Amino acid sequence: MRLELRGITKRFATLVANDHIDLVVEPGQIHCLLGENGAGKSTLMNCLYGLYTPDEGEILLDGEVVRFAGPGDAQAAGIGMVHQHFMLVPVFSVAENVMLGNEASKGVALDLDAARAKVREIAARFNFHVDPDAIIEDLPVGVQQRVEIIKALSRDAHVLVFDEPTAVLTPQETDELMEIMKQLRDEGAAIVFITHKLREVRAIADKITVIRRGAVVGEASPTSTDAELAAIMVGRAVELSVVKGEPQHTDTSLVVKDLTVTSATGQVLVDEVSFEVKGGEILAIAGVQGNGQTELTEALMGLETNVEGSIRLGGQELVGKSVRQVLDAGVGFIPEDRTHDGLVGTFTIAENLMLDRSDGPPFVKAGAIQIGFRDEFARQKVEEYDVRTQGIHQEVGRLSGGNAQKVIVAREMSRDLSLLLAAQPTRGVDVGSIEFIYKRIVEMRDSGCPVVVVSTELDEASQLGDRIMVMYKGGIVGVVPADTSRDVLGLMMAGIAPEDIAATQAEIAAEAAASDDAVSDAVDDAAPPGDTPSSDTATTGTDETGAAR
Amino acid sequence: MSDETHIPTDPEVAKAAADADPPEDNRWKDAVREIFSASPWVAVGALVLAFVVGSIMIAFTDSRVQEVSAWFFQRPGDTFSALGSAIGRAYSQLFQGAVFNVAFAERGGFLEGIRPLMSTLTSATPLIAAGLGVAVSFRAGMFNIGGRGQMIFAAIAAGWLGYVWSGLPFPLLLIICVVAGVLAGALWSGLAGFLKAKTGAHEVIATIMLNYIAFYFLQWLLMTPGMLRGVKGTPISNPVPDAAFPLLFGSRYTVSWAFVVSLAAVAFCWWLLNRSSMGFAFRAIGENPRAAKVAGINVERTMVVAMMVAGALVGLAGTQQALGVLASSGFGDAVDAGIGFDAITVALLGGSQPIGVLFAGLLFGAFQAGGRAMQAGARVDISIVAVIQSVIVLFIAAPPLVRAIFRLPQPSQAALARKADAKARAKAAKALAKSGSQDGTKESA
Ligand SMILES: Nc1ncnc2c1ncn2[C@@H]1O[C@H](COP(=O)(O)OP(=O)(O)OP(=O)(O)O)[C@@H](O)[C@H]1O
Ligand SMILES: [Mg+2]
Numbered sequence: 004m005r006l007e008l009r010g011i012t013k014r015f016a017t018l019v020a021n022d023h024i025d026l027v028v029e030p031g032q033i034h035c036l037l038g039e040n041g042a043g044k045s046t047l048m049n050c051l052y053g054l055y056t057p058d059e060g061e062i063l064l065d066g067e068v069v070r071f072a073g074p075g076d077a078q079a080a081g082i083g084m085v086h087q088h089f090m091l092v093p094v095f096s097v098a099e100n101v102m103l104g105n106e107a108s109k110g111v112a113l114d115l116d117a118a119r120a121k122v123r124e125i126a127a128r129f130n131f132h133v134d135p136d137a138i139i140e141d142l143p144v145g146v147q148q149r150v151e152i153i154k155a156l157s158r159d160a161h162v163l164v165f166d167e168p169t170a171v172l173t174p175q176e177t178d179e180l181m182e183i184m185k186q187l188r189d190e191g192a193a194i195v196f197i198t199h200k201l202r203e204v205r206a207i208a209d210k211i212t213v214i215r216r217g218a219v220v221g222e223a224s225p226t227s228t229d230a231e232l233a234a235i236m237v238g239r240a241v242e243l244s245v246v247k248g249e250p251q252h253t254d255t256s257l258v259v260k261d262l263t264v265t266s267a268t269g270q271v272l273v274d275e276v277s278f279e280v281k282g283g284e285i286l287a288i289a290g291v292q293g294n295g296q297t298e299l300t301e302a303l304m305g306l307e308t309n310v311e312g313s314i315r316l317g318g319q320e321l322v323g324k325s326v327r328q329v330l331d332a333g334v335g336f337i338p339e340d341r342t343h344d345g346l347v348g349t350f351t352i353a354e355n356l357m358l359d360r361s362d363g364p365p366f367v368k369a370g371a372i373q374i375g376f377r378d379e380f381a382r383q384k385v386e387e388y389d390v391r392t393q394g395i396h397q398e399v400g401r402l403s404g405g406n407a408q409k410v411i412v413a414r415e416m417s418r419d420l421s422l423l424l425a426a427q428p429t430r431g432v433d434v435g436s437i438e439f440i441y442k443r444i445v446e447m448r449d450s451g452c453p454v455v456v457v458s459t460e461l462d463e464a465s466q467l468g469d470r471i472m473v474m475y476k477g478g479i480v481g482v483v484p485a486d487t488s489r490d491v492l493g494l495m496m497a498g499i500a501p502e503d504i505a506a507t508q509a510e511i512a513a514e515a516a517a518s519d520d521a522v523s524d525a526v527d528d529a530a531p532p533g534d535t536p537s538s539d540t541a542t543t544g545t546d547e548t549g550a551a552r
Numbered sequence: 553m554s555d556e557t558h559i560p561t562d563p564e565v566a567k568a569a570a571d572a573d574p575p576e577d578n579r580w581k582d583a584v585r586e587i588f589s590a591s592p593w594v595a596v597g598a599l600v601l602a603f604v605v606g607s608i609m610i611a612f613t614d615s616r617v618q619e620v621s622a623w624f625f626q627r628p629g630d631t632f633s634a635l636g637s638a639i640g641r642a643y644s645q646l647f648q649g650a651v652f653n654v655a656f657a658e659r660g661g662f663l664e665g666i667r668p669l670m671s672t673l674t675s676a677t678p679l680i681a682a683g684l685g686v687a688v689s690f691r692a693g694m695f696n697i698g699g700r701g702q703m704i705f706a707a708i709a710a711g712w713l714g715y716v717w718s719g720l721p722f723p724l725l726l727i728i729c730v731v732a733g734v735l736a737g738a739l740w741s742g743l744a745g746f747l748k749a750k751t752g753a754h755e756v757i758a759t760i761m762l763n764y765i766a767f768y769f770l771q772w773l774l775m776t777p778g779m780l781r782g783v784k785g786t787p788i789s790n791p792v793p794d795a796a797f798p799l800l801f802g803s804r805y806t807v808s809w810a811f812v813v814s815l816a817a818v819a820f821c822w823w824l825l826n827r828s829s830m831g832f833a834f835r836a837i838g839e840n841p842r843a844a845k846v847a848g849i850n851v852e853r854t855m856v857v858a859m860m861v862a863g864a865l866v867g868l869a870g871t872q873q874a875l876g877v878l879a880s881s882g883f884g885d886a887v888d889a890g891i892g893f894d895a896i897t898v899a900l901l902g903g904s905q906p907i908g909v910l911f912a913g914l915l916f917g918a919f920q921a922g923g924r925a926m927q928a929g930a931r932v933d934i935s936i937v938a939v940i941q942s943v944i945v946l947f948i949a950a951p952p953l954v955r956a957i958f959r960l961p962q963p964s965q966a967a968l969a970r971k972a973d974a975k976a977r978a979k980a981a982k983a984l985a986k987s988g989s990q991d992g993t994k995e996s997a
Contacts, residue, residue, distance in 0.1 A: 306846065327848035338846055347840040358836065359847035367829040374827070 040405025083155025145176030253282030287468025333421030348400030649925020676917025683898030685865030698759025699892020706870030714795030737867015745859025
């Protein structure tokens with residue numbers, strides 16, 4: 004089915020989110036939408052999917068004008084959408100979710116068997132396995148996303164929209180998703196794909212349209228380089244790699260010793276983890292999502308209840324402290340799940356910028372919020388961090404994803420920090436803002452503050468980190484230098500200790516034999532030779548003042 | 553909002569979410585939140601619709617209408633004119649009983665004519681205070697249906713002290729009694745907050761149970777000599793004329809300084825919710841407790857404090873009853889007069905905003921004052937007023953319906969998420985409507 008959007012315009016009060024956008028998506032084509040945060044990509048797709056009614060313009064399917072009053076109409080017309088967040092009912096089974104809103108009924112009873120068969124049939128077509136009776140909330144994100152795809156396909160979608168589907172996927176899940184998309188394309192579907200990851204764009208796009216500030220600014224060729232794509236998207240040259248010097252270590256270090264976190268049900272989530280982060284260096288924590296990174300960061304923040312061991316920041320013990328005390332000790336935290344943990348969606352930008360300083364000066368004096376100071380602060384940060392918004396009194400929930408992330412980064416980076424803890428700091432953020440956020444993180448490191456970055460993106464971990472710590476099943480597989488190859492990191496993420504990998508690589512010829520050793524020889528406390536990338540321990544006076552100010 | 557609403561992204565997060573709150577509960581919360589933050593236009597729309605429904609009820613229960621409709625097909629005009637006059641009479645009486653009475657004015661001039669308005673203010677006084685209490689708890693994400701219990705304890709404290717310390721000089725005794733009543737309400741409500749924070753007991757259940765305890769405790773006090781039982785030997789407390797709120801405009805009107813206190817409470821709540829760090833914390837835990845926790849706000853403690861502030865405001869309403877309209881007669885076990893429940897509707901109609909609560913409280917005060925006049929003057933049963941109040945709740949609880957009827961724009965929150973909790977909303981609406989009509993019947997009894 005050929006999709007054409009003609010002159011789509013959507014306004015939110017004074018803001019023109021989509022300004023006469025024209026777009027043609029041919030069947031059998033993967034059409035990438037590139038654009039900065041807040042460019043209006045999601046808004047455009049929501050117009051197409053019937054979630055918003057465009058103020059002007061029309062939608063044509065195979066040359067015929069269609070109008071949608073809601074997503075139901077869009078689905079009936081053959082449009083499917085896979086959102087970044089899933090519209091699934093978590094307590095329903097896969098088959099029930101697929102059936103939802105599509106109730107093929109046998110009299111009064113819902114035809115669950117037919118839905119099951121449909122799930123199996125579509126899964127088989129794409130060569131993956133999904134149990135139709137599995138409950139959604141028990142499934143990993145990647146599989147949940149497939150359920151969304153199955154749901155769309157079960158309604159004969161010929162136009163499929165993927166809005167940042169890869170933001171929450173592991174690299175492997177991403178690859179699998181791209182395979183599915185290719186197959187869909189080859190079967191003749193028209194596909195719209197939104198992502199901020201240029202690598203994915205280059206790998207899969209047949210056509211690229213770039214949107215900036217609500218308007219189409221041009222097309223790009225899929226053979227363009229990352230730098231070219233980034234430049235046309237942001238409208239200026241973007242530094243895609245992280246520029247940073249050798250780390251200058253200071254005395255304020257984070258020392259974690261034998262840290263164990265157990266769940267309420269007694270499950271060990273973080274298993275006797277010990278590591279150190281010196282002031283002035285960035286430790287990147289890599290690993291497949293769900294291997295204890297989340298619990299580790301939450302334990303550092305005082306958010307976990309069952310914690311044993313010790314966390315010392317500049318000599319001060321943090322275990323047993325309340326979140327408030329941890330924050331007051333100077334820990335800045337960028338949580339991985341921004342809407343759930345980092346922001347209050349119905350609060351304004353100004354309010355969110357003071358969220359973790361709502362108990363005292365400078366934002367609060369004698370129990371009263373200093374409105375003037377707060378608003379001035381907010382205006383300044385919105386400007387400095389380039390948050391695209393209609394004003395500081397806009398609800399954060401109405402910001403585009405990347406702009407919401409910038410609000411958190413701005414809030415945390417503008418406190419006096421003695422430790423920065425950033426989990427997935429650039430999730431859903433455009434390349435221009437990634438450049439900016441990386442710069443701020445490196446600045447924070449250069450001011451002498453220890454920095455921990457948790458990332459499931461290998462590129463991010465190796466670019467930002469001075470050292471990389473890989474976690475697997477709640478434990479540490481090893482800590483390796485930042486220039487460790489992707490392959491080795493990949494193996495470590497599967498739980499193979501770096502010593503064994505080194506051994507493997509030393510004897511290229513005797514590969515098979517070496518890997519046998521690898522299995523038998525498990526080393527608990529991984530401390531590889533490349534532990535400290537620089538022996539430079541000089542602490543300069545300026546660093547000290549920078550951190551103490 | 554479009555692509556960023558939270559969905560647990562991996563088993564870990566899903567688990568964390570399950571630890572915190574069952575999803576069912578969250579959905580219910582969302583629904584109640586939407587109901588309570590009704591936009592002013594939805595509130596006005598609901599009001600208009602409620603009057604329409606009220607008109608229909610008035611028309612069908614009017615004896616003249618019933619009579620002439622027998623020959624509807626011969627002379628339909630008769631029916632319509634009877635309809636018109638029945639409805640017109642009822643609402644004109646409602647207005648005259650609530651705002652301005654022409655007959656009074658003819659007799660005694662303008663000042664006499666606005667006597668109904670003054671009795672509206674009197675009726676509105678405790679409704680505003682209690683409505684604020686419900687609104688504050690609601691903004692902190694909790695549903696305080698313990699108004700009755702909190703009012704009862706406030707009245708007990710104020711009534712008892714007002715009697716035993718009746719020798720104290722004028723403003724001092726009043727102040728002590730008000731403070732004691734407010735504190736009693738705060739503690740009784742704080743108990744529910746404490747149970748929720750420490751044990752996870754749902755505040756709806758806890759406050760309902762505390763209502764029973766308070767009610768029967770009051771009955772016991774009223775029955776037991778040496779306690780609250782009046783010197784006359786009736787289950788009515790002793791009058792406390794020395795501790796009464798003085799009248800605001802002299803003896804011509806019933807309105808007392810208690811009304812001014814309610815106005816002050818509105819201003820205080822506005823400041824609390826919009827300008828204070830405490831209110832900031834209340835709203836944060838109400839909107840996203842998880843983010844509040846991550847931001848270092850002590851969610852449990854804030855819950856207790858929010859419930860205490862809510863209880864203090866409801867307690868103020870109890871004090872206004874005991875030291876206001878009931879000061880000269882003493883109070884029995886119906887001292888709360890259903891205000892604790894009406895307050896829910898007032899908070900609802902006011903969108904949980906202090907200013908909104910002020911207007912909603914005034915409106916409900918007008919209903920009470922005018923309803924009595926309507927019953928006397930137009931022979932329309934006062935329960936029509938209860939019906940109108942309940943219908944308001946119903947329509948506010950179903951904003952999509954009101955929006956559709958009046959073609960109001962959809963607020964820009966994700967439309968889909970809304971659909972998902974339509975069911976829960978219907979449930980909540982039913983529960984609310986029920987509590988609304990319950991106290992309606994109590995009032996007319
Ligand atoms: N419901 C809304 N009310 C007001 N403004 C909105 C609303 N939804 C989106 N906007 C604004 O419209 C603009 C475009 O938002 P949109 O979500 O389409 O951006 P996007 O291109 O998807 O960005 P991102 O890459 O960050 O997801 C933003 O400035 C956003 O703040
Ligand atoms: Mg988007």
